[in-house]
Amino acid sequence: MTVLSRPGLDLRNRLPVHLPIGMVAVIVAIGMVRVLTQHWRQGAVLIGGALLVAALFRAVVPDDRVGLLAVRSRAIDVLCYLAFATLMIVVAWTITPPKLT
Numbered sequence: 704m705t706v707l708s709r710p711g712l713d714l715r716n717r718l719p720v721h722l723p724i725g726m727v728a729v730i731v732a733i734g735m736v737r738v739l740t741q742h743w744r745q746g747a748v749l750i751g752g753a754l755l756v757a758a759l760f761r762a763v764v765p766d767d768r769v770g771l772l773a774v775r776s777r778a779i780d781v782l783c784y785l786a787f788a789t790l791m792i793v794v795a796w797t798i799t800p801p802k803l804t
Contacts, residue, residue, distance in 0.1 A: 720767075720768055721770055722770075723760040724772055727754075727760070730749060730750075731753045733749055734747070734752075744796075747794070748795050748796070751787075752788070754784050754785075754788035755784070758781050761773065761780045761781050762781050
């Protein structure tokens, strides 16, 4: 019998501790590649999206499985991630390129 099919083993025990921070880091890395290739607006929105994903993970994943995304209490972490994500996405969308005329 494999680990995944054992009775009494729920999703909490199957979720690797490093999966949430790893997924957030991959999204941030993709965003940084976009920034470095002169697409800063798309990169900033991707990084803001990574913060939204971090907020979602922090809200739904138990404390013992959230890994490095847990800094403070759950409520404070979710609020901070959401605030920074919103700020980053709004700033990226509202900055307009300068007119050269």
